[in-house]
Amino acid sequence: MKGRERRMWSVRGQDLVEYALILPVLLMLILGTADFAIIVFSYDTIANAAREGARYGVVHPTDLAGIETMARRLTEGLDPASLSIAVDYPGGNTIRVEVAYDLPLLTGFLIRTAGGSSTLRLRAVTTMQIE
DSSP: OHHHHHHHHHHHHHHHHHHHHHHHHHHHHHHHHHHHHHHHHHHHHHHHHHHHHHHHHHHOTTOHHHHHHHHHHTOTTSOGGGEEEEEEOOSTTEEEEEEEEEEEOTTHHHHHHTTOOSEEEEEEEEEEEOO
């Protein structure tokens, strides 16, 4: 009976070692998936904000504060301190609205240990003809 008890204990120990080896990989997959979802959400949000700011600027091209307000209105859920909005008139009859956002990543602590930046800069630009 002693041999059988020893074998059961070693099998349990083997399961624990396998779990300890696979846990970091599993956590990275989960955090990477969450990071990807947050990136898609954030980019979609700033792209819509740039488009809405440009649409407002088409009708009111001289109202820079209004253009920025319209763009910021659609960035709910994002950190306002990490958001920047720039309005430009590249041609005589076009308006260009650029929205940039510095997104902190969930996996940033690992990226920092490898010497990288823990934030990702997202940028969306919309250019439209002024009416």
